[in-house]
Amino acid sequence: MIMFTSLFYLGIFLSLLxxxxxxxxxxxxxxxxxxxxxxxxxxxxxxxxxxxxxxxxKKGEYLIPVYSNAGLIDFTFYVDQLSAFxxxxxxVVSLSSAVYSFGYGEHLSHERRKDYMASLLNLFxxxxxxxxxxxxxxEFIFFWELLSMSSFLFxxxxxxxxxxxxxxxYYFIMTQLSTMFLLLGFFGIYANTGSFNIQPVxxxxxxxxxxxxLFIGFSIKAGVVPFHKWxxxxxxxxPSNISAMMSGVMLKVAIYGLMRFTLTVLxxxxxxxxxxxxAGTVSAILGVIYALKEHDIKRLLAYHSIENIGIIxxxxxxxxxxxxxxxxxxxxxxxxxxxxxxxxxxxxKSLLFLTAGSVVSATGKHNIEEYGGLIKTMPxxxxxxxxxxxxxxxxxxxxxxxxxxxxxxAFLGSYLIQDPxxxxxxxxxxxxxxxxxxxxxxxxxxxxxxxxxxxxxxESARDAKEVGKCMIAGAVIPAVLCIVLGVFxxxxxxxxxxxxxxxxxxVIGIIMSLFYAxxxxxxxxxxxxxxxxxxxxxxGTPLSSRTEYTASGFSQPIVRFFKDIYQTREVNxxxxxxxxxxxxxEGAGEIHLMKFFEEKLYDPVARxxxxxxIKVSALENWSLDTYVLYAFLAVLATxxxxxxxx
Amino acid sequence: xxxxQVLCIAINAGLILGISxxxxxxVKKTKALCQGRRGPPLMQPYYNLxxxxxxxxxYSGNSxxxxxxxxxxxxxxxxxxxxxxxxxxxxxxxxxxxxxxLFLYLLALAKFFMxxxxxxxGSTFGGMSSSREMSISxxxxxxxxxxxxxxxxxLHTVNFYDMFSQTTIxxxxxxxxxxxxxxxxxxxxxxETARVPVDNPETHLELTMVHEGMLLEYSGRDLAFMEFSxxxxxxxxxxxxxxxxxxxxxxAELTAPAILFSAAAFLVKGAFLAVLMGxxxxxxxxxxxxxxxxxxxxxxxFSILTVCLEVFS
Numbered sequence: 001m002i003m004f005t006s007l008f009y010l011g012i013f014l015s016l017l018x019x020x021x022x023x024x025x026x027x028x029x030x031x032x033x034x035x036x037x038x039x040x041x042x043x044x045x046x047x048x049x050x051x052x053x054x055x056x057x058k059k060g061e062y063l064i065p066v067y068s069n070a071g072l073i074d075f076t077f078y079v080d081q082l083s084a085f086x087x088x089x090x091x092v093v094s095l096s097s098a099v100y101s102f103g104y105g106e107h108l109s110h111e112r113r114k115d116y117m118a119s120l121l122n123l124f125x126x127x128x129x130x131x132x133x134x135x136x137x138x139e140f141i142f143f144w145e146l147l148s149m150s151s152f153l154f155x156x157x158x159x160x161x162x163x164x165x166x167x168x169x170y171y172f173i174m175t176q177l178s179t180m181f182l183l184l185g186f187f188g189i190y191a192n193t194g195s196f197n198i199q200p201v202x203x204x205x206x207x208x209x210x211x212x213x214l215f216i217g218f219s220i221k222a223g224v225v226p227f228h229k230w231x232x233x234x235x236x237x238x239p240s241n242i243s244a245m246m247s248g249v250m251l252k253v254a255i256y257g258l259m260r261f262t263l264t265v266l267x268x269x270x271x272x273x274x275x276x277x278x279a280g281t282v283s284a285i286l287g288v289i290y291a292l293k294e295h296d297i298k299r300l301l302a303y304h305s306i307e308n309i310g311i312i313x314x315x316x317x318x319x320x321x322x323x324x325x326x327x328x329x330x331x332x333x334x335x336x337x338x339x340x341x342x343x344x345x346x347x348x349k350s351l352l353f354l355t356a357g358s359v360v361s362a363t364g365k366h367n368i369e370e371y372g373g374l375i376k377t378m379p380x381x382x383x384x385x386x387x388x389x390x391x392x393x394x395x396x397x398x399x400x401x402x403x404x405x406x407x408x409x410a411f412l413g414s415y416l417i418q419d420p421x422x423x424x425x426x427x428x429x430x431x432x433x434x435x436x437x438x439x440x441x442x443x444x445x446x447x448x449x450x451x452x453x454x455x456x457x458x459e460s461a462r463d464a465k466e467v468g469k470c471m472i473a474g475a476v477i478p479a480v481l482c483i484v485l486g487v488f489x490x491x492x493x494x495x496x497x498x499x500x501x502x503x504x505x506x507v508i509g510i511i512m513s514l515f516y517a518x519x520x521x522x523x524x525x526x527x528x529x530x531x532x533x534x535x536x537x538x539x540g541t542p543l544s545s546r547t548e549y550t551a552s553g554f555s556q557p558i559v560r561f562f563k564d565i566y567q568t569r570e571v572n573x574x575x576x577x578x579x580x581x582x583x584x585x586e587g588a589g590e591i592h593l594m595k596f597f598e599e600k601l602y603d604p605v606a607r608x609x610x611x612x613x614i615k616v617s618a619l620e621n622w623s624l625d626t627y628v629l630y631a632f633l634a635v636l637a638t639x640x641x642x643x644x645x646x
Numbered sequence: 647x648x649x650x651q652v653l654c655i656a657i658n659a660g661l662i663l664g665i666s667x668x669x670x671x672x673v674k675k676t677k678a679l680c681q682g683r684r685g686p687p688l689m690q691p692y693y694n695l696x697x698x699x700x701x702x703x704x705y706s707g708n709s710x711x712x713x714x715x716x717x718x719x720x721x722x723x724x725x726x727x728x729x730x731x732x733x734x735x736x737x738x739x740x741x742x743x744x745x746x747x748l749f750l751y752l753l754a755l756a757k758f759f760m761x762x763x764x765x766x767x768g769s770t771f772g773g774m775s776s777s778r779e780m781s782i783s784x785x786x787x788x789x790x791x792x793x794x795x796x797x798x799x800x801l802h803t804v805n806f807y808d809m810f811s812q813t814t815i816x817x818x819x820x821x822x823x824x825x826x827x828x829x830x831x832x833x834x835x836x837x838e839t840a841r842v843p844v845d846n847p848e849t850h851l852e853l854t855m856v857h858e859g860m861l862l863e864y865s866g867r868d869l870a871f872m873e874f875s876x877x878x879x880x881x882x883x884x885x886x887x888x889x890x891x892x893x894x895x896x897x898a899e900l901t902a903p904a905i906l907f908s909a910a911a912f913l914v915k916g917a918f919l920a921v922l923m924g925x926x927x928x929x930x931x932x933x934x935x936x937x938x939x940x941x942x943x944x945x946x947x948f949s950i951l952t953v954c955l956e957v958f959s
Contacts, residue, residue: 373708375710375711375712376710390755390758393754393758394751395751395754395755395758396748396751396752396755401751404751405745405747405748405751408747408791409747409804411795412747412794412795412798412804415798415799415802415956420957420958423957424953424954424957427792427795427950427953427957430791430792430795431788431789431791431792431946432788433791434787434788434790434791434792435784435785435787435788437787438754438783438784438785438786438787438788439784441754441757441758441780441783441784442780442781442783442784444758445758445761445762445765445776445780446777446780448762449761449762449765449766449773449776450765452710453710453712453762453765453766453768454708454765454766454767454768454773455708455768501742502742503741503742503743503745503748504740504741504742507741507742507743508726508741508742508748511726511729512722512723512726513722515721515722515725515726516718516719516721516722519718519721519722519725519871520718523699523867526699527699527700527866527867527870528699528700528701528702528703528866528867530702530703530866531702531703531704531705532702532703532704532705533704533705533706533707534704534705534706534707535706535707536706536707536708536709536767536768536769536863537769537771537862537863538769538770543768543769545768547768547770548768548769548770548773549765549770549772549773549774549776549777553773553774553777554765554773554776554777554780555777556777557777557778557781557782557935557936558780558781558784560936561781561785561936561939
């Protein structure tokens with residue numbers, strides 16, 4: 001008992017030390033301090049990981065007091081299996097991100113920035129762990145804000161670059177909006193119970209209101225459509241090691257919050273599951289559809305985060321639906337799928353962001369249309385990215401497939417539901433989910449194919465060099481876990497005491513490698529082994545990078561199929577020599593994709609707030625008389641109001 | 647799993663692997679006869695494979711390890727998927743063999759790598775084909791899943807072996823749900839095997855090509871594998887359709903006569919379906935790529951209809 005809570009204290013202490021050390025600006029040998037700070041981050045991740053593994057296996061609940069002054073400020077932490085699981089997820093990603101930073105952090109331009117990177121990385125990781133371990137809502141908000149602020153600094157890290165300020169502004173407003181909704185929900189709970197503690201509440205007034213405000217608050221932070229707009233701005237703006245953590249685990253902190261408050265705090269109602277399922281399906285479909293048209297590699301990955309958060313919500317929504325209908329086995333399967341996908345997404349998304357960061361730092365470009373052929377110059381990065389791509393596309397035998405398989409199984413069990421309308425809804429969501437996973441595969445064929453295969457499309461892609469050992473090692477950790485968690489999934493589940501009749505991926509993996517080996521060996525001995533190097537067939541014309549298929553070309557059929565969602569507008573101008581329009585003279589064609597949510601939701605809201613503030617500021621004329629008049633009118637109004645009421 | 651079960655699965659897979667090129671040849675022959683040609687002999691696909699195995703391989707200088715590994719990955723994934731469908735005998739396998747989702751995703755794995763290989767050589771044909779292939783497969787995917795969901799809703803299991811052991815003992819043609827399912831299942835079969843009206847397996851013309859374009863840079867034994875795995879895939883989807891609507895003859899007994907009888911029955915039914923596919927292809931014209939969603943909407947309608955029948959009955 002003492003042993004393992006001390007691991008938690010140790011983790012906090014190491015992180016804080018790692019946070020403070022680079023800020024002290026000790027003049028001699030700052031690089032050594034940064035290296036030390038990253039090492040501290042790794043050590044604290046390891047101790048948090050060990051701690052959460054112990055809690056998870058012992059299935060206990062632990063209260064860990066840190067500081068308390070008679071009620072007002074109470075830093076007591078609470079860890080049970082759910083929070084231990086999320087702490088483990090956070091720690092694994094922080095660990096690999098810190099290893100990656102040994103190399104990546106030193107690429108930054110200023111000495112001062114390198115220091116801040118090392119320091120803030122520790123604070124960022126620590127604040128996520130502490131949000132998840134919070135015992136009362138005040139603590140939760142405190143660390144939530146700490147998390148928002150540290151990540152906000154990271155979004156603005158490269159403030160000189162174009163677009164970064166817009167990203168920062170978006171992120172800041174959205175994250176504060178999320179905090180506001182959370183506060184509303186928390187005070188709603190406090191008004192009912194008189195306690196800030198996060199513990200089960202049996203009866204509540206305004207339950208619907210409290211649930212909705214918490215749901216919106218967490219949805220904004222998790223990037224659920226239509227609150228997702230900050231993600232595709234903030235993730236590309238942040239440094240890649242941080243995008244990996246933001247996308248891999250910061251979004252999961254919001255998922256944790258949603259799960260914590262719906263599962264253990266609030267008394268559940270039947271319609272919540274339906275709301276969450278539908279929100280998840282919409283996010284998943286729109287996330288991947290927007291990802292397909294995106295050619296900035298990090299923004300593409302950011303849209304996939306929206307999709308995967310949607311998938312996690314689908315699992316959670318199914319859990320709520322099934323448990324409301326007393327289908328316990330299916331409910332547990334759905335919840336296990338949601339949690340497993342949380343872990344899997346953290347792994348493959350951080351893997352993809354880290355390797356994408358390697359590609360960006362090797363080429364200096366963000367646009368995949370300017371990559372190409374990188375598999376030859378950056379073979380390790382390519383192999384790691386491919387593992388991530390196969391995992392996120394949900395292909396066997398990797399981890400992404402196992403959680404999607406669990407979700408499909410949970411969906412297909414819906415024939416046991418009694419209510420026919422609910423059944424139909426679940427089947428519709430199932431088809432949406434299937435569409436999502438197929439489109440994700442298409443998107444990653446594009447992302448991997450255009451980035452790594454064929455001929456380099458620019459000078460910088462041709463001259464790219466493989467990144468250093470640390471940056472590869474940082475990505476190797478999640479890559480190995482992606483494979484292990486996929487192939488040994490059933491064994492891991494039974495180790496945790498969860499028995500299911502899911503397919504054994506170990507057997508499937510062995511069968512597949514056996515067939516691979518048999519095919520290879522049989523051919524080696526029987527078929528002709530002659531190999532000749534030739535040229536790509538180009539109908540006799542010389543091929544170059546200009547004749548290759550582009551990313552825009554690749555996604556064009558899908559963009560066209562879903563043109564109603566993209567609101568594509570095609571403008572064709574043609575001019576002719578004659579009046580009968582037969583001899584073509586010149587023309588121009590443009591395709592515009594509408595930013596639907598930005599143009600139809602965000603901008604109008606922003607405009608109306610702007611309009612309102614202009615109107616309000618017009619009342620202000622810097623003259624004392626006017627202000628006295630306002631005060632007088634206010635008093636008059638108050639008196640009149642009180643007079644009428646009384 | 648006991649040796650009898652392993653043997654049963656091996657017999658199923660062996661039969662599928664052995665018979666696949668024949669069905670390919672039969673479809674080709676039917677189409678040729680419809681067009682007034684004599685057509686290649688029925689065994690031509692086997693001769694082709696044998697010939698290709700003896701040929702040298704040519705790799706483009708632009709291509710990478712993806713191009714070289716894809717034929718093996720394809721073969722491994724699709725042969726593994728062949729363990730999932732009973733054609734000669736039914737057993738109750740362990741380890742999730744026969745799981746419908748795993749079956750679909752093994753085929754998706756093959757498709758993923760095939761599309762990457764299409765992009766690998768840097769040719770416009772390959773890129774265009776993999777783009778089209780992935781687009782078509784993404785919009786057919788929800789339909790495939792709903793068809794399979796309809797099967798699950800009707801038969802209450804997610805395992806092909808359990809499903810088809812139920813359909814074999816059902817009254818023939820007295821399951822309207824299964825008849826409805828067969829329509830979208832047939833469309834899925836046409837789409838997945840890249841046939842007219844979705845794709846044209848005969849041409850290498852850029853206007854029509856989808857599947858063939860991805861194989862354009864392949865030669866020698868690699869090409870043999872890509873074509874062989876494609877024919878296995880066709881047999882797998884044919885077997886799903888056959889076992890859903892015409893399951894008779896498929897036996898659960900593990901005796902030599904019973905297995906021989908089921909295998910023969912599958913051959914006859916498969917040949918019938920292959921001729922039907924050839925006739926269907928001959929009667930259709932290739933549909934424009936962007937007109938495909940309406941064809942798919944038809945399939946989606948029938949599969950949703952089946953689910954609704956089940957839900958509201």
